[in-house]
Amino acid sequence: MNPLIPHITPVTAPPHSESHVGNRIGWLRAAVLGANDGIISTACLLLGVAASGASATQMLTAGIAALAAGAMSMAVGEYVSVSSQADAERAELDLERREIAARPEAEHRELAAIYVSRGLEPALAEQVATQLMAKDALDAHAREELGLNAITAARPTQAALASALAFSSGSALPLLIAITSPAGATIPVLAVVSLLSLVLLGALAARAGNAPMLRAAVRVGSLGALAMVITSGIGWLVGVSV
Template sequence: MHRHHHSENHRNDRIGWLRAAVLGANDGIISTACLMLGIAASNAGRSELLVAGVAALVAGAMSMAAGEYVSVSSQSDTENADLERERGELRDQPVAEHNELASIYVGRGLTPELATQVAQQLMSHDALSAHARDELGIHDITAARPIQAAVTSALTFSAGAALPLLTAVIAPPHLLTALLAGTSLFFLIGLGMLAAMAGGAPMLRSALRVGFWGILAMAITAGIGRIFGTII
């Protein structure tokens, strides 16, 4: 009897780096473009605009890296503490832990007899991994990786921030504001579509969501820049 295996293309293994990459690039485009639009609307010159853009890129990349590292490190510390606690319980109360794991499988639809057998076999193979996965919800593909998240966020923020900065460098002075807003919106929508494609999500919905918030953010900051530029 031959068993035929079919391949499945799941994307859960991309959750960690995809989240950090999309968040970093999206923030890079929006924050830098909004800052530069606000300054452009206040009638500042190109040199002031470029200085502000470079400063936004450097400061934003460092802020994203530090924020992601601290946040994901906290998650990693919590996961490690839970695993250490579980390791002690497995050592001191193996029967209770076996019953706890079996009850989880019963709750998922197995009969008590089968759940007991499954729990016994999984624990004999790797008790900590079984409890980490099914009791604590800690999986290898979603485990916290602080350095990876920090580096990914910093690099993708820089890449995203470089796009409106490049537009400000090459755009004619009389079209600077319009091109900065238009290209930034185009980049945001493209990023939303790429992220949706990589994650297997609907592209149109992702593009509209990113585009809406991008337009709103740029409109508000440009309006504030115009108001303060007029007052000052």
């Protein structure tokens, strides 16, 4: 080592770590949708019932019915929706499996062309396509041609359970508020706490999905407030007319 040149300790870069949300998009979407719908629908229902002049017993009955019906509706709807997606994915995979068995050379050229379109040299694209198809041809075509992979695969049961549980959790909050709020203050307390809960939920969902928190919080809060105002007005009109 030359003594005139100071020794410089090499700096090694820390391990690169990234946090992606692809592996939780499905259940995150179902959970956020369920909780958001649980808070909004039950809070709006209770506000409408309260504005009509209903008794505490009537509000409790309506709230419990809304919780049960909403949870079942969310679960069934989510299961049917995601099951349809899963059926479509299986049909695409079956078709691709048959095409690979019937025309392997054409499918090989198709896969190589995909890599060329993404920037690889034709010779390298041919080599990559050959190696990937030799390992698992269907997996390679499912991922590159169809955009399907294990992370984003449709899971109906998981989505249904997440929706039902999330809706029940969200719905339980305004129901509990309506039961425990002081007499004569049910409407303002229910509206304020429900709106704050919606704003918090929107912010947390955005944070979990690496999205802007303020935008999501303002969006869900403003739309929730609009829904509550409209429902309360309808309940008041019904109460006055009846």
